[in-house]
Each structure stands twice: as structure tokens, then as C-alpha cells.
Amino acid sequence: MAAPGFRQDIWNELRTTLPAQLPGYLVRQRWFGGKARKFQSTEVTDVVSLRRDQFEALVLFVRVEYVSSGADHYAIPVVGHTVVSDEETVPVLRVPGENGREMILRDAFTNEEFRSLLLDAIQKGSIFRGEHGEIRTSCTKALSAYNAAALSALRPKSIKAEQSNSSIAYGERAILKFFRRLEEGINPDLEIGTFLTEIAHYQHTPQLLGALEYRHRDGWKATQGILQTYVPNQGDAWQYTLETISHFYKEAAEQSGDTSKVATAEDVPEPARSSVNAYLASAGLLAQRTAELHIALASDSRDPVFAPEPFDDSFRHRFEQSVLDLTKDVFGLLRQRITQLPDGVREKGKQIAGRENEIAERFHFALSKPIRATRIRIHADYHLGQVLYTGKDFVIIDFEGEPARPLSERRMKRSPLQDVAGMLRSFHYAAYAPLLAQVGTAQVDTSKIATLSVWAEAWNRWVAERFLSEYLKKSQTATFLPSNSEELRILLQVHLLEKAVYELGYELNNRPSWVGIPLAGITKALEI
Secondary structure, three states, X not given: OOOOXXXXXXXXXXXXXXXXXXXXXXXXXXXXXXXXXXXXXXXXXXXXXXXXXXXXXXXXXXXXXXXXXXXXEEEEEEEEEOOOOOOOOOOOEEEEOHHHOEEEEXXXXXXXXXXXXXXXXXXXXXXXEXXXXXXXXXXXXXXXXXXXXXXXXXXXXXXXXXXXXXXXEEOOXXXXXXXXXXXXXXXXXXXXXXXXXXXXXXXXXXXXXXXXXXXXXXXXXXXXXXXXXXXXXXXXXXXXXXHHHHHHHHHHHOOOOOHHHOOOHHHOOOOXXXXXXXXXXXXXXXXXXXXXXXXXXXXXXXXXXXXXXXXXXXXXXHHHHHHHHHHHHHHHHHHHHHHHOOHHHHHHHHHHHOOHHHHHHHHHHXXXXXXXXXXXXXXXXXXXXXXXXXXXXXXXXXXXXXXXXXXXXXXXXXXXXXXXXXXXXXXXXXXXXXXXXXXXXXXXXXXXXXXXXXXXXXXXXXXXXXXXXXXXXXXXXXXXXXXXXXXXXHHHHHHHHHHHHHHHHHHHHHOHHHOHHHHHHHHHHHHO
């Protein structure tokens, strides 16, 4: 370790000293996903030493068991110090050191030498051994084509964004994503990234350069991290969309006249019309990139992990049970939270709560008949925040899938219309976010909310139609889409309704002020 005083028997100290400290430490970490759950117990299951020259860091592998059943595994890289400030505000762990001196363990991502070590290890294919397991690194052919020497010379910098992982940027050349919560098996971000980089050669996603894997000696394996190319960008597509739609609302608010007569984007007066048309072109391009992604993911019929599979009766029945279970859980929560909803949406919440059986019947009817299409690997958590905007084009990122789902479900082959529905729902969110939460670059005049809501619905309709039209045009010969237009329409509506129900559950738990968006989405889906 990078400080004097650490003994070789430190592992024993860690096992006995840290469990009592871990609950308080974990709940203060932005990457810890169990803050709302009550701890049953914590334990240090392994410690792996990462050394280079005189520097050493430790990766603590921790198991957290919850009172409500279930357990999570987390990786906590730390570096040691013998001195801590009296004004220490960042979370630290403490263990006995030599000569009675207390050792302070800080997050290793704050240490530049640790950040540099990870890149060096991937380039060299290093193996770091611990008490019960090891961390193995590997690199892809894409890394060998990269200028490794130039990459190593770049100063590594931790990315401070709020997220469930920890990331390091190596200049504007590469990004390392270190997974904090570990699940047994290969992470879809690594699996799909490898396929798109080395097999399908899809260019509109970061290229995979390398990876880290944790292997326990009992056979338990988990993806620890991935190294990807850095994509110069102007932010994600969510930010880009909010900026453009905020300008549109500002321009539209200055218009007078009957907005009900605005049937198409061409009916919008200038300068608002130019704003809409520019974004429609962007939505069309994003649709093409989405279709190209799905075509790439369906391109290898020999690899069983990626080969398309039929949307057979067995999957159809499992899918139906899944959406019915989701509906039951979310609507039970909705009824519990009705009185806590904002005044403006409480009545709508009551109305939707009374339509649970109708929604269940809609799912059952749609999935009771054969669907003639194939299932493929998809993004599985597709929305505007998962796409980078370069200023001219779009790059799709983050193939982990929905974090709340088990790894086995995230690797499951599904209809790519799930991704399409996710993006269409994201457009709906973007249309109403500036009105509900004053999100965006232009402040919305609250006295004009009613008028702007009409513009929001129109904007959402135009953008959704353009995206879907361009997507279907690009992927029209693909076997993953039903060839029958009615089957395609029904399957897309199933995914739109499923996504809106999922969003309702999320907003009830996290952002009650936004519940109106998924409620409107559910209402719209039921009207079709």
C-alpha cells in the first residue's frame, strides 16, 4: 500500500474490523444501490492486492445481506493513509496499523496512481491475486490498434457524474468503467461491447478496448470493469433534446391563434417551425442508428449467445406473466400512494388505478396469439440518456440493461421493439419535462402551461412518427420485426404500455411530481 505501517496480516484485520463500519460507509456512497433497504449483515468476502512498484491498493469484496431477503456483492477499491484530517468529510474506513497507529482507507479512485495502474494492468494482461480469488485483466484487438504509449501518458481523471459505477477518463482517448455492484456472469456491457467491436464492427458505439474480471476460486465469476474508447460529444441526447425543445416552447409561447389547427410541423409558424424541423431530422438519424444497431446484433446466426431466436409460445407466455406481475405490483403501489400524489394528478391517478383489470386484459389479448418474429439481444434500457450527441451524429452507450433486473434477465433475447418503445417513451418525457419540472435551458411561463401542453403533445407526436417511420424503413427486411403490420402494431403497443407501467412504478418511488407523465402514457396506450 502507498503508506508505511501496513502489515501482511491486514486481511485478518479487515475481516474483523470493517463489517461494523460498512453500513455507515456504504449508505454515503453514490454508487451504493441499497440505501432504501435495511441491513441484516455485512462481511468482507475477499481482498485482492493491486501492486505496481512501491504502490499498493486493495480491492475489498463485500457481501451485504438485507433484512427483506436478498444480498448484493460490492467491490470497494481503497488506498491507505496513516494521517486523517480532523475535518475529514469524505467517507473512510479505519483499521489498526503498526505501532498502534490507526490506518485510514480512502476510495482508491481519488488516487492518480491507482487510476494509472488499472490502465497499465489492462494493457499488460495482469493478474492480481487475493485471499480467495483474483482479478484478471484482458485487452481486445482494438486496443492493440490504439497508440498504447500515448494512452499511458495521459493523466487519468475520475468522472464525478452521479451513477452506479465509478469511471475514469484517460484524456479524450479512453474511459474505464468499474462496476461497483457485481453479479455472477458476464455483464451485458462487456458481452455486447465485445460483439459489436470485434464481430459486427458497429461504429456508432464506443469500441471495447479491454476488461477486468473477478474470479473466486470456487468458480464464481463477475465482470469487474470495461475499458472503451472515449467519444467526443456535446452531452447526451436527453440534454440536446431538452435544449431544443425549450427553445421551441419559448418560440411557441409567443405565437397566437388556434393551436388546434396545427396538424403538422409545417403548420407551425416561424421560427418555431425551423426548430421542430431540425429536431425531426435528428430523430430520423437516431432512428437509423437504432435500426443499424439491431441489425448488427442480429447479424451472427452461428453464435448461440447472439443468434436470433423465435418469439415462440414459451417466451410469449413468460413475457405475459412478467407484464402481469409488473402491473399487479405497480398498481398496488399506486393505490397505496394515491393520497400522496400532487393535486394536479391525484384524480388522474385514481382513474388509472381503476383500470388495472383493463390493462391486464390488454396484455393478455395481445400476447394470446402467435407472434411471427424473432428475438435478439437488445440494448434493454434504451432512452435519450443512453445516447451521446456528437454535434452531427449519435453514439449509443451503456448496454448493461435495467439495473433493477437480474443479470440473467438483462441478457435475455427480446423483441427490439422494446428498445423502440423505450425511445418513444423518452421523447414523451422530454416533451413534458420542461412543463412539469422546469427542466431545460428556457424557463416556462407557468401561465401558459395549458397552451404549451398542446404544443408538447404535437411535438411528441411529430417526433415519434418520424422516429418510427425511419426505424421501420431501415429495418423493413429484418426478421426480428413481424412482417404483418397488425402484429407489429400490437407488439409495439404492448411494449409502450409495459414501459409506461414500469415508469409509473419508478416515479412513485423516486419522483412523485413526475407521475403525470407515465399516467398520460398509460392513458394514451389504452386509447389506441
